[in-house]
Amino acid sequence: MSAAAFIRITRPHNAVVAGLTALIGYLIATGTLTPPSLLLAVIVALITAGGNVINDVCDVDIDRINRPDRPIPAGEISLGGARAYAAALFIAGIAIAALTPPLCLAIAVINSSILVAYAVRLKRIPVLGNGAVAYLTASVFLFGGAFAGIEGLVRNLSLAAITFLATIARELLKDAEDVDGDAAGGARTLPMIVGVQRTGIFAFACACGAVVVSLLPSGDWWGLLYLAGIAVVDLVILFGAFRGLRCTTPGCVRESGATSILRMGMFAALAVFAIAAVI
Template identity: 30%
Template sequence: MSRIKDFLGLIRPINTVGVVIAVILGSLISGGFDFYISIICIISAFTAAAGGMVENDIVDLEIDKINAPERAIPSGRVPKNHAIIFMIILFAISQSIIFFTNWLSIFIITTGNILIVLYSLKLKKLGFIGNLIVGITTGYCFLLGGASFAGGASIINLTRFPVYITAPSLIRVIFPSVSAFLMNVGREITKGIDDLKGDKEKGIKTLAVVLGPKKSRYFAISFYVATIIFSVVPYLLGYFTIIYLLIAILGVDTLLGYSIYSLLKDYSSKNAHKIKKIVMFGFYIGFFAFLLGIPFF
Protein backbone atom coordinates (compact mmCIF):
# COMPACT_ATOMS: atom_id res chain seq x y z
CA MET A 1 0.00 0.00 0.00
CA SER A 2 2.83 2.38 0.85
CA ARG A 3 4.42 1.58 -2.54
CA ILE A 4 1.24 2.65 -4.32
CA LYS A 5 1.21 5.83 -2.23
CA ASP A 6 4.80 6.59 -3.31
CA PHE A 7 3.94 6.20 -7.01
CA LEU A 8 0.84 8.37 -6.59
CA GLY A 9 2.99 10.98 -4.88
CA LEU A 10 5.20 11.16 -7.97
CA ILE A 11 2.33 12.39 -10.14
CA ARG A 12 1.40 15.26 -7.76
CA PRO A 13 -2.37 14.49 -7.63
CA ILE A 14 -3.39 18.03 -6.65
CA ASN A 15 -1.61 19.52 -9.69
CA THR A 16 -2.83 16.88 -12.12
CA VAL A 17 -6.43 17.20 -10.92
CA GLY A 18 -6.13 20.90 -11.79
CA VAL A 19 -5.38 19.84 -15.37
CA VAL A 20 -8.52 17.69 -15.41
CA ILE A 21 -10.63 20.62 -14.17
CA ALA A 22 -9.19 22.90 -16.88
CA VAL A 23 -10.02 20.39 -19.65
CA ILE A 24 -13.57 19.94 -18.34
CA LEU A 25 -14.06 23.70 -18.15
CA GLY A 26 -12.66 24.11 -21.66
CA SER A 27 -15.20 21.60 -22.93
CA LEU A 28 -18.12 23.29 -21.12
CA ILE A 29 -17.03 26.76 -22.24
CA SER A 30 -16.93 25.57 -25.85
CA GLY A 31 -20.56 24.50 -25.59
CA GLY A 32 -21.01 21.27 -23.63
CA PHE A 33 -19.50 17.89 -22.87
CA ASP A 34 -19.01 14.78 -24.98
CA PHE A 35 -19.04 11.57 -22.94
CA TYR A 36 -16.80 9.94 -25.52
CA ILE A 37 -14.20 12.38 -26.87
CA SER A 38 -14.12 14.70 -23.83
CA ILE A 39 -13.44 11.84 -21.39
CA ILE A 40 -10.65 10.48 -23.58
CA CYS A 41 -9.08 13.96 -23.70
CA ILE A 42 -9.33 14.26 -19.91
CA ILE A 43 -7.52 10.94 -19.40
CA SER A 44 -4.92 11.85 -22.04
CA ALA A 45 -4.22 15.25 -20.44
CA PHE A 46 -4.08 13.73 -16.94
CA THR A 47 -1.56 11.05 -17.92
CA ALA A 48 0.52 13.60 -19.88
CA ALA A 49 0.72 15.90 -16.86
CA ALA A 50 1.44 12.95 -14.57
CA GLY A 51 4.22 11.76 -16.90
CA GLY A 52 5.73 15.23 -16.82
CA MET A 53 5.74 15.25 -13.02
CA VAL A 54 7.53 11.91 -12.88
CA GLU A 55 10.02 13.00 -15.55
CA ASN A 56 10.83 16.14 -13.57
CA ASP A 57 11.67 14.07 -10.47
CA ILE A 58 13.85 11.73 -12.53
CA VAL A 59 15.79 14.61 -14.10
CA ASP A 60 16.21 16.33 -10.70
CA LEU A 61 17.33 13.16 -8.92
CA GLU A 62 20.91 14.23 -8.13
CA ILE A 63 19.80 17.65 -6.90
CA ASP A 64 16.98 16.13 -4.83
CA LYS A 65 19.45 13.77 -3.15
CA ILE A 66 20.84 16.92 -1.52
CA ASN A 67 17.86 19.28 -1.30
CA ALA A 68 14.92 16.86 -0.94
CA PRO A 69 16.24 13.42 0.08
CA GLU A 70 12.84 12.49 1.55
CA ARG A 71 11.20 12.31 -1.89
CA ALA A 72 10.27 8.91 -3.30
CA ILE A 73 13.06 8.49 -5.90
CA PRO A 74 16.10 9.91 -4.02
CA SER A 75 15.04 8.06 -0.86
CA GLY A 76 14.99 4.78 -2.79
CA ARG A 77 11.34 4.02 -2.08
CA VAL A 78 10.79 4.15 -5.85
CA PRO A 79 13.85 2.93 -7.80
CA LYS A 80 14.88 5.17 -10.69
CA ASN A 81 14.35 2.47 -13.33
CA HIS A 82 10.83 1.83 -12.00
CA ALA A 83 10.09 5.55 -12.18
CA ILE A 84 11.30 5.63 -15.81
CA ILE A 85 9.02 2.72 -16.72
CA PHE A 86 6.12 4.45 -14.94
CA MET A 87 6.81 7.66 -16.88
CA ILE A 88 6.93 5.84 -20.23
CA ILE A 89 3.62 4.09 -19.48
CA LEU A 90 1.94 7.40 -18.60
CA PHE A 91 3.12 9.15 -21.76
CA ALA A 92 2.25 6.07 -23.86
CA ILE A 93 -1.31 6.06 -22.53
CA SER A 94 -1.66 9.79 -23.17
CA GLN A 95 -0.39 9.61 -26.74
CA SER A 96 -2.09 6.38 -27.81
CA ILE A 97 -5.66 7.01 -26.63
CA ILE A 98 -5.81 10.50 -28.14
CA PHE A 99 -5.87 8.91 -31.61
CA PHE A 100 -9.46 7.87 -30.86
CA THR A 101 -10.49 11.56 -30.90
CA ASN A 102 -10.29 14.29 -33.56
CA TRP A 103 -7.33 15.84 -35.39
CA LEU A 104 -7.24 19.04 -33.33
CA SER A 105 -7.11 17.12 -30.04
CA ILE A 106 -4.36 14.92 -31.46
CA PHE A 107 -2.33 17.99 -32.43
CA ILE A 108 -2.73 19.61 -29.00
CA ILE A 109 -1.74 16.50 -27.03
CA THR A 110 1.13 15.58 -29.36
CA THR A 111 2.73 19.03 -29.28
CA GLY A 112 1.95 19.30 -25.57
CA ASN A 113 3.72 16.03 -24.79
CA ILE A 114 6.77 17.12 -26.78
CA LEU A 115 6.92 20.41 -24.87
CA ILE A 116 6.51 18.65 -21.51
CA VAL A 117 9.37 16.25 -22.24
CA LEU A 118 11.65 19.01 -23.54
CA TYR A 119 10.77 21.24 -20.56
CA SER A 120 12.26 18.91 -17.95
CA LEU A 121 15.19 17.84 -20.13
CA LYS A 122 16.33 21.27 -21.30
CA LEU A 123 13.87 24.17 -21.46
CA LYS A 124 13.34 24.55 -17.70
CA LYS A 125 16.96 25.64 -17.28
CA LEU A 126 16.52 28.37 -19.90
CA GLY A 127 14.43 30.40 -17.46
CA PHE A 128 12.06 32.68 -19.35
CA ILE A 129 11.62 30.19 -22.20
CA GLY A 130 10.64 27.64 -19.57
CA ASN A 131 8.13 30.15 -18.15
CA LEU A 132 6.58 30.51 -21.61
CA ILE A 133 6.31 26.72 -21.99
CA VAL A 134 4.45 26.47 -18.66
CA GLY A 135 2.07 29.18 -19.86
CA ILE A 136 1.53 27.47 -23.23
CA THR A 137 0.84 24.03 -21.75
CA THR A 138 -1.56 25.55 -19.21
CA GLY A 139 -3.48 27.28 -21.99
CA TYR A 140 -3.44 24.01 -23.94
CA CYS A 141 -5.61 22.38 -21.24
CA PHE A 142 -8.51 24.71 -22.06
CA LEU A 143 -7.92 24.38 -25.80
CA LEU A 144 -7.97 20.59 -25.50
CA GLY A 145 -11.29 20.73 -23.68
CA GLY A 146 -12.71 22.95 -26.40
CA ALA A 147 -11.33 20.70 -29.12
CA SER A 148 -12.91 17.66 -27.48
CA PHE A 149 -16.40 19.13 -27.89
CA ALA A 150 -16.25 21.66 -30.72
CA GLY A 151 -13.19 20.44 -32.62
CA GLY A 152 -14.98 18.11 -35.01
CA ALA A 153 -15.87 14.44 -35.25
CA SER A 154 -13.52 11.66 -34.20
CA ILE A 155 -11.29 10.20 -36.89
CA ILE A 156 -12.64 6.78 -35.96
CA ASN A 157 -16.34 6.66 -36.75
CA LEU A 158 -17.74 5.85 -33.31
CA THR A 159 -20.94 7.09 -31.71
CA ARG A 160 -20.68 10.39 -29.80
CA PHE A 161 -22.64 11.26 -26.67
CA PRO A 162 -22.71 15.08 -26.54
CA VAL A 163 -24.60 17.18 -23.98
CA TYR A 164 -25.14 20.78 -25.11
CA ILE A 165 -25.38 23.74 -22.73
CA THR A 166 -25.05 26.38 -25.44
CA ALA A 167 -24.17 26.70 -29.13
CA PRO A 168 -20.74 25.10 -29.82
CA SER A 169 -17.93 27.62 -30.32
CA LEU A 170 -14.25 26.75 -30.52
CA ILE A 171 -13.37 30.47 -30.59
CA ARG A 172 -14.93 30.96 -27.14
CA VAL A 173 -12.36 28.70 -25.49
CA ILE A 174 -9.45 30.74 -26.88
CA PHE A 175 -10.14 33.49 -24.33
CA PRO A 176 -9.52 31.43 -21.16
CA SER A 177 -6.51 29.86 -22.90
CA VAL A 178 -4.91 33.26 -23.53
CA SER A 179 -5.77 34.46 -20.01
CA ALA A 180 -4.26 31.30 -18.52
CA PHE A 181 -1.10 31.79 -20.59
CA LEU A 182 -0.60 35.42 -19.54
CA MET A 183 -1.37 34.87 -15.87
CA ASN A 184 0.77 31.75 -15.55
CA VAL A 185 3.81 33.26 -17.25
CA GLY A 186 3.60 36.16 -14.80
CA ARG A 187 3.24 33.72 -11.93
CA GLU A 188 6.22 31.65 -13.10
CA ILE A 189 8.40 34.77 -13.20
CA THR A 190 7.21 35.64 -9.69
CA LYS A 191 7.94 32.06 -8.63
CA GLY A 192 11.48 32.57 -9.96
CA ILE A 193 11.95 35.42 -7.46
CA ASP A 194 10.70 33.14 -4.68
CA ASP A 195 12.99 30.26 -5.77
CA LEU A 196 16.02 32.45 -6.48
CA LYS A 197 18.44 30.69 -4.14
CA GLY A 198 17.50 27.17 -5.23
CA ASP A 199 17.48 28.05 -8.93
CA LYS A 200 21.01 29.46 -8.67
CA GLU A 201 22.17 26.15 -7.21
CA LYS A 202 20.40 24.19 -9.95
CA GLY A 203 21.80 26.40 -12.73
CA ILE A 204 18.34 27.49 -13.88
CA LYS A 205 18.63 30.83 -15.68
CA THR A 206 15.38 32.45 -14.55
CA LEU A 207 14.88 36.16 -15.05
CA ALA A 208 15.42 36.59 -11.31
CA VAL A 209 18.80 34.83 -11.57
CA VAL A 210 19.90 36.68 -14.72
CA LEU A 211 18.53 40.16 -14.03
CA GLY A 212 17.94 40.09 -10.29
CA PRO A 213 14.57 40.22 -8.52
CA LYS A 214 14.24 44.01 -8.79
CA LYS A 215 14.27 44.04 -12.60
CA SER A 216 12.55 40.69 -13.12
CA ARG A 217 9.49 41.82 -11.16
CA TYR A 218 8.69 44.26 -13.99
CA PHE A 219 8.39 41.34 -16.41
CA ALA A 220 5.96 39.62 -14.05
CA ILE A 221 4.01 42.85 -13.63
CA SER A 222 3.80 43.34 -17.41
CA PHE A 223 2.09 39.96 -17.79
CA TYR A 224 -0.32 40.76 -14.95
CA VAL A 225 -1.16 44.09 -16.60
CA ALA A 226 -1.69 42.32 -19.94
CA THR A 227 -4.05 39.86 -18.22
CA ILE A 228 -6.09 42.72 -16.75
CA ILE A 229 -6.33 44.51 -20.12
CA PHE A 230 -7.24 41.30 -21.93
CA SER A 231 -9.94 40.44 -19.38
CA VAL A 232 -12.42 42.90 -20.95
CA VAL A 233 -11.94 41.59 -24.51
CA PRO A 234 -14.16 38.47 -24.25
CA TYR A 235 -17.06 40.63 -23.05
CA LEU A 236 -16.54 43.43 -25.56
CA LEU A 237 -16.51 40.91 -28.42
CA GLY A 238 -19.76 39.40 -27.16
CA TYR A 239 -18.52 35.89 -26.36
CA PHE A 240 -19.26 36.15 -22.61
CA THR A 241 -21.93 37.91 -20.57
CA ILE A 242 -21.75 40.72 -18.02
CA ILE A 243 -21.56 38.07 -15.29
CA TYR A 244 -18.15 37.07 -16.61
CA LEU A 245 -16.96 40.67 -16.67
CA LEU A 246 -18.08 41.40 -13.10
CA ILE A 247 -16.38 38.31 -11.68
CA ALA A 248 -13.25 38.97 -13.74
CA ILE A 249 -12.94 42.58 -12.61
CA LEU A 250 -13.99 42.18 -8.97
CA GLY A 251 -12.20 38.87 -8.48
CA VAL A 252 -9.27 38.26 -10.81
CA ASP A 253 -8.30 41.82 -11.76
CA THR A 254 -8.53 43.06 -8.17
CA LEU A 255 -6.15 40.34 -6.98
CA LEU A 256 -3.77 41.02 -9.86
CA GLY A 257 -3.91 44.74 -9.14
CA TYR A 258 -2.96 44.07 -5.53
CA SER A 259 -0.16 41.74 -6.68
CA ILE A 260 1.25 44.48 -8.94
CA TYR A 261 1.13 47.04 -6.13
CA SER A 262 2.73 44.61 -3.67
CA LEU A 263 5.57 43.63 -6.04
CA LEU A 264 6.34 47.29 -6.70
CA LYS A 265 6.72 47.85 -2.97
CA ASP A 266 8.45 44.62 -2.02
CA TYR A 267 10.28 42.23 -4.35
CA SER A 268 11.65 39.98 -1.62
CA SER A 269 11.47 36.19 -1.86
CA LYS A 270 8.99 36.11 1.01
CA ASN A 271 6.60 38.50 -0.70
CA ALA A 272 6.97 36.73 -4.06
CA HIS A 273 5.97 33.49 -2.31
CA LYS A 274 2.79 35.21 -1.08
CA ILE A 275 2.03 36.77 -4.47
CA LYS A 276 2.31 33.50 -6.41
CA LYS A 277 -0.35 32.02 -4.08
CA ILE A 278 -2.63 35.03 -4.57
CA VAL A 279 -2.26 34.78 -8.35
CA MET A 280 -3.09 31.08 -8.26
CA PHE A 281 -6.24 31.86 -6.26
CA GLY A 282 -7.15 34.45 -8.90
CA PHE A 283 -6.57 31.84 -11.58
CA TYR A 284 -9.24 29.59 -10.05
CA ILE A 285 -11.64 32.51 -9.71
CA GLY A 286 -11.10 33.02 -13.44
CA PHE A 287 -12.36 29.46 -13.98
CA PHE A 288 -15.73 30.42 -12.55
CA ALA A 289 -15.81 33.77 -14.35
CA PHE A 290 -15.60 32.08 -17.74
CA LEU A 291 -17.91 29.21 -16.79
CA LEU A 292 -20.67 31.39 -15.30
CA GLY A 293 -20.31 33.94 -18.07
CA ILE A 294 -21.21 31.54 -20.88
CA PRO A 295 -24.20 32.83 -22.90
CA PHE A 296 -26.51 29.86 -22.27
CA PHE A 297 -29.41 29.01 -24.57
Protein backbone atom coordinates in the same frame (compact mmCIF):
# COMPACT_ATOMS: atom_id res chain seq x y z
CA MET B 1 8.96 -1.17 -5.83
CA SER B 2 5.57 -0.49 -4.26
CA ALA B 3 2.25 0.39 -5.85
CA ALA B 4 1.93 3.36 -3.52
CA ALA B 5 5.22 4.79 -4.80
CA PHE B 6 4.03 4.51 -8.42
CA ILE B 7 0.94 6.49 -7.49
CA ARG B 8 2.79 9.06 -5.40
CA ILE B 9 5.39 9.88 -8.05
CA THR B 10 2.65 10.97 -10.45
CA ARG B 11 1.46 13.63 -7.97
CA PRO B 12 -2.10 12.34 -8.38
CA HIS B 13 -3.79 15.45 -6.97
CA ASN B 14 -2.02 17.60 -9.55
CA ALA B 15 -2.89 15.20 -12.39
CA VAL B 16 -6.56 14.92 -11.41
CA VAL B 17 -6.96 18.70 -11.13
CA ALA B 18 -5.43 19.11 -14.59
CA GLY B 19 -7.86 16.53 -15.96
CA LEU B 20 -10.85 18.27 -14.42
CA THR B 21 -9.61 21.57 -15.85
CA ALA B 22 -9.81 20.09 -19.34
CA LEU B 23 -13.45 19.20 -18.69
CA ILE B 24 -14.11 22.77 -17.60
CA GLY B 25 -12.50 23.91 -20.85
CA TYR B 26 -15.00 21.81 -22.77
CA LEU B 27 -17.84 23.15 -20.63
CA ILE B 28 -16.80 26.73 -21.38
CA ALA B 29 -16.59 26.00 -25.10
CA THR B 30 -19.95 24.24 -25.36
CA GLY B 31 -21.99 25.17 -22.30
CA THR B 32 -22.49 21.49 -21.44
CA LEU B 33 -20.72 18.22 -20.66
CA THR B 34 -21.18 14.90 -22.47
CA PRO B 35 -20.09 11.35 -21.55
CA PRO B 36 -17.45 11.23 -24.36
CA SER B 37 -15.89 14.42 -22.99
CA LEU B 38 -14.76 12.44 -19.94
CA LEU B 39 -11.94 11.16 -22.17
CA LEU B 40 -10.43 14.63 -21.89
CA ALA B 41 -9.90 14.26 -18.15
CA VAL B 42 -8.30 10.83 -18.56
CA ILE B 43 -5.94 11.98 -21.32
CA VAL B 44 -4.79 15.11 -19.51
CA ALA B 45 -4.38 13.26 -16.20
CA LEU B 46 -2.20 10.57 -17.83
CA ILE B 47 0.00 13.03 -19.73
CA THR B 48 0.34 15.30 -16.69
CA ALA B 49 1.31 12.27 -14.60
CA GLY B 50 3.90 11.33 -17.21
CA GLY B 51 5.32 14.84 -17.05
CA ASN B 52 5.56 14.67 -13.27
CA VAL B 53 7.40 11.35 -13.41
CA ILE B 54 9.91 12.45 -16.07
CA ASN B 55 10.48 15.62 -14.05
CA ASP B 56 11.47 13.51 -11.03
CA VAL B 57 13.76 11.42 -13.24
CA CYS B 58 15.62 14.51 -14.43
CA ASP B 59 15.75 16.05 -10.93
CA VAL B 60 16.96 12.94 -9.14
CA ASP B 61 20.34 14.43 -8.18
CA ILE B 62 18.72 17.54 -6.71
CA ASP B 63 16.05 15.48 -4.97
CA ARG B 64 18.69 13.30 -3.31
CA ILE B 65 19.67 16.45 -1.41
CA ASN B 66 16.46 18.46 -1.14
CA ARG B 67 13.71 15.80 -1.32
CA PRO B 68 15.21 12.44 -0.32
CA ASP B 69 11.70 11.23 0.58
CA ARG B 70 10.58 11.17 -3.05
CA PRO B 71 10.19 7.68 -4.58
CA ILE B 72 13.33 7.62 -6.74
CA PRO B 73 15.93 8.91 -4.23
CA ALA B 74 14.19 6.87 -1.51
CA GLY B 75 14.82 3.74 -3.56
CA GLU B 76 11.14 2.89 -3.92
CA ILE B 77 11.34 3.14 -7.71
CA SER B 78 14.47 2.58 -9.80
CA LEU B 79 15.59 5.23 -12.28
CA GLY B 80 15.04 2.85 -15.17
CA GLY B 81 11.64 1.86 -13.84
CA ALA B 82 10.62 5.51 -13.56
CA ARG B 83 11.69 6.20 -17.15
CA ALA B 84 9.66 3.26 -18.41
CA TYR B 85 6.69 4.33 -16.29
CA ALA B 86 6.80 7.88 -17.69
CA ALA B 87 6.94 6.52 -21.24
CA ALA B 88 3.97 4.23 -20.54
CA LEU B 89 1.90 7.13 -19.18
CA PHE B 90 2.66 9.33 -22.18
CA ILE B 91 1.91 6.50 -24.63
CA ALA B 92 -1.36 5.68 -22.86
CA GLY B 93 -2.45 9.32 -22.92
CA ILE B 94 -1.61 9.75 -26.59
CA ALA B 95 -3.24 6.43 -27.50
CA ILE B 96 -6.51 7.52 -25.91
CA ALA B 97 -6.15 10.93 -27.56
CA ALA B 98 -6.18 9.08 -30.89
CA LEU B 99 -9.87 8.44 -30.19
CA THR B 100 -10.54 12.19 -30.09
CA PRO B 101 -10.57 14.78 -32.93
CA PRO B 102 -7.22 15.27 -34.73
CA LEU B 103 -6.83 18.71 -33.16
CA CYS B 104 -6.93 17.18 -29.68
CA LEU B 105 -4.45 14.48 -30.70
CA ALA B 106 -2.06 17.11 -32.06
CA ILE B 107 -2.19 19.11 -28.81
CA ALA B 108 -1.62 15.93 -26.77
CA VAL B 109 1.48 15.02 -28.80
CA ILE B 110 2.87 18.57 -28.72
CA ASN B 111 2.31 18.95 -24.99
CA SER B 112 3.88 15.57 -24.23
CA SER B 113 6.97 16.65 -26.17
CA ILE B 114 7.12 19.98 -24.34
CA LEU B 115 6.79 18.26 -20.95
CA VAL B 116 9.78 16.06 -21.75
CA ALA B 117 11.77 19.01 -23.13
CA TYR B 118 10.92 21.06 -20.05
CA ALA B 119 12.15 18.38 -17.68
CA VAL B 120 15.33 17.75 -19.66
CA ARG B 121 16.32 21.26 -20.64
CA LEU B 122 13.78 24.10 -20.78
CA LYS B 123 13.33 24.56 -17.02
CA ARG B 124 16.95 25.68 -16.82
CA ILE B 125 16.57 28.40 -19.47
CA PRO B 126 15.42 31.81 -18.17
CA VAL B 127 12.02 33.01 -19.46
CA LEU B 128 11.75 30.12 -21.92
CA GLY B 129 11.08 27.72 -19.06
CA ASN B 130 8.49 30.11 -17.62
CA GLY B 131 6.88 30.37 -21.05
CA ALA B 132 6.70 26.58 -21.36
CA VAL B 133 4.88 26.29 -18.01
CA ALA B 134 2.51 29.10 -18.99
CA TYR B 135 1.73 27.49 -22.35
CA LEU B 136 1.13 24.06 -20.82
CA THR B 137 -1.23 25.56 -18.23
CA ALA B 138 -3.17 27.59 -20.80
CA SER B 139 -3.28 24.84 -23.41
CA VAL B 140 -5.46 22.62 -21.20
CA PHE B 141 -8.34 24.98 -22.02
CA LEU B 142 -7.51 24.83 -25.72
CA PHE B 143 -7.45 21.04 -25.50
CA GLY B 144 -10.87 20.97 -23.84
CA GLY B 145 -12.31 23.33 -26.43
CA ALA B 146 -10.74 21.43 -29.32
CA PHE B 147 -12.87 18.41 -28.45
CA ALA B 148 -15.75 20.45 -29.90
CA GLY B 149 -13.73 21.33 -33.01
CA ILE B 150 -11.87 24.44 -34.08
CA GLU B 151 -14.85 26.58 -33.03
CA GLY B 152 -14.56 25.30 -29.48
CA LEU B 153 -10.85 26.02 -29.39
CA VAL B 154 -11.45 29.58 -30.62
CA ARG B 155 -14.09 30.15 -27.92
CA ASN B 156 -11.45 29.34 -25.30
CA LEU B 157 -8.71 31.56 -26.70
CA SER B 158 -9.48 34.45 -24.34
CA LEU B 159 -9.27 32.31 -21.20
CA ALA B 160 -6.14 30.61 -22.52
CA ALA B 161 -4.50 33.99 -23.17
CA ILE B 162 -5.42 35.30 -19.71
CA THR B 163 -4.08 32.10 -18.14
CA PHE B 164 -0.87 32.28 -20.19
CA LEU B 165 -0.06 35.87 -19.23
CA ALA B 166 -1.09 35.51 -15.57
CA THR B 167 0.94 32.30 -15.28
CA ILE B 168 4.05 33.98 -16.67
CA ALA B 169 3.59 36.76 -14.11
CA ARG B 170 3.23 34.21 -11.33
CA GLU B 171 6.17 32.06 -12.50
CA LEU B 172 8.47 35.08 -12.68
CA LEU B 173 7.51 36.15 -9.17
CA LYS B 174 8.03 32.57 -7.95
CA ASP B 175 11.54 32.75 -9.42
CA ALA B 176 12.03 36.06 -7.61
CA GLU B 177 11.01 34.37 -4.35
CA ASP B 178 13.50 31.55 -4.90
CA VAL B 179 16.59 33.51 -5.97
CA ASP B 180 18.67 32.40 -2.98
CA GLY B 181 17.81 28.72 -3.32
CA ASP B 182 18.20 28.75 -7.10
CA ALA B 183 21.61 30.37 -6.80
CA ALA B 184 22.74 27.69 -4.36
CA GLY B 185 21.46 25.01 -6.76
CA GLY B 186 23.24 26.50 -9.77
CA ALA B 187 20.06 27.59 -11.56
CA ARG B 188 19.89 30.66 -13.79
CA THR B 189 16.60 32.59 -13.68
CA LEU B 190 15.50 36.01 -14.90
CA PRO B 191 15.62 37.65 -11.42
CA MET B 192 19.21 36.49 -11.10
CA ILE B 193 20.04 38.21 -14.40
CA VAL B 194 18.06 41.47 -14.25
CA GLY B 195 17.22 41.66 -10.54
CA VAL B 196 14.06 41.23 -8.49
CA GLN B 197 12.71 44.73 -9.14
CA ARG B 198 12.90 44.52 -12.94
CA THR B 199 11.39 41.05 -12.82
CA GLY B 200 8.49 42.50 -10.85
CA ILE B 201 7.99 45.15 -13.55
CA PHE B 202 7.90 42.48 -16.26
CA ALA B 203 5.47 40.39 -14.21
CA PHE B 204 3.20 43.41 -13.69
CA ALA B 205 3.24 44.11 -17.43
CA CYS B 206 2.14 40.51 -18.10
CA ALA B 207 -0.67 40.88 -15.55
CA CYS B 208 -1.80 44.09 -17.28
CA GLY B 209 -1.82 42.19 -20.57
CA ALA B 210 -4.06 39.53 -19.02
CA VAL B 211 -6.48 42.24 -17.87
CA VAL B 212 -6.62 43.83 -21.33
CA VAL B 213 -7.35 40.46 -22.95
CA SER B 214 -10.09 39.72 -20.42
CA LEU B 215 -11.99 42.86 -21.46
CA LEU B 216 -11.96 42.17 -25.19
CA PRO B 217 -15.30 41.04 -26.68
CA SER B 218 -15.31 37.24 -26.91
CA GLY B 219 -17.95 34.54 -26.93
CA ASP B 220 -21.71 34.71 -26.73
CA TRP B 221 -21.51 35.41 -23.00
CA TRP B 222 -19.66 38.74 -23.31
CA GLY B 223 -21.85 41.43 -21.75
CA LEU B 224 -22.54 43.36 -18.58
CA LEU B 225 -22.70 40.31 -16.27
CA TYR B 226 -19.44 38.94 -17.63
CA LEU B 227 -17.73 42.33 -17.39
CA ALA B 228 -18.91 42.77 -13.81
CA GLY B 229 -17.47 39.39 -12.81
CA ILE B 230 -14.21 39.71 -14.73
CA ALA B 231 -13.66 43.23 -13.33
CA VAL B 232 -13.38 41.73 -9.85
CA VAL B 233 -10.98 39.10 -11.17
CA ASP B 234 -8.88 41.75 -12.89
CA LEU B 235 -8.58 43.73 -9.66
CA VAL B 236 -7.30 40.62 -7.88
CA ILE B 237 -4.75 39.91 -10.61
CA LEU B 238 -3.53 43.52 -10.67
CA PHE B 239 -3.37 43.65 -6.88
CA GLY B 240 -1.27 40.48 -6.75
CA ALA B 241 1.11 41.68 -9.44
CA PHE B 242 1.37 45.12 -7.80
CA ARG B 243 2.35 43.50 -4.51
CA GLY B 244 5.28 41.92 -6.33
CA LEU B 245 6.08 45.12 -8.23
CA ARG B 246 6.89 46.93 -4.98
CA CYS B 247 9.57 44.43 -4.00
CA THR B 248 13.33 44.59 -4.44
CA THR B 249 14.30 41.46 -2.49
CA PRO B 250 13.26 37.77 -2.59
CA GLY B 251 12.08 37.98 1.02
CA CYS B 252 9.78 40.86 0.19
CA VAL B 253 8.19 38.90 -2.69
CA ARG B 254 7.61 35.93 -0.40
CA GLU B 255 6.06 38.07 2.30
CA SER B 256 3.85 39.93 -0.19
CA GLY B 257 1.86 36.81 -1.04
CA ALA B 258 1.84 37.97 -4.67
CA THR B 259 2.04 34.49 -6.18
CA SER B 260 -0.83 33.20 -4.04
CA ILE B 261 -2.99 36.18 -4.95
CA LEU B 262 -2.30 35.66 -8.65
CA ARG B 263 -3.23 32.00 -8.30
CA MET B 264 -6.53 33.04 -6.70
CA GLY B 265 -7.15 35.43 -9.57
CA MET B 266 -6.59 32.68 -12.14
CA PHE B 267 -9.04 30.36 -10.40
CA ALA B 268 -11.55 33.20 -10.18
CA ALA B 269 -11.20 33.89 -13.90
CA LEU B 270 -11.92 30.23 -14.62
CA ALA B 271 -15.05 30.41 -12.47
CA VAL B 272 -16.30 33.56 -14.22
CA PHE B 273 -15.84 32.01 -17.67
CA ALA B 274 -17.52 28.76 -16.63
CA ILE B 275 -20.52 30.53 -15.09
CA ALA B 276 -20.86 32.90 -18.05
CA ALA B 277 -20.80 29.96 -20.47
CA VAL B 278 -23.69 28.06 -18.85
CA ILE B 279 -26.11 30.86 -17.94
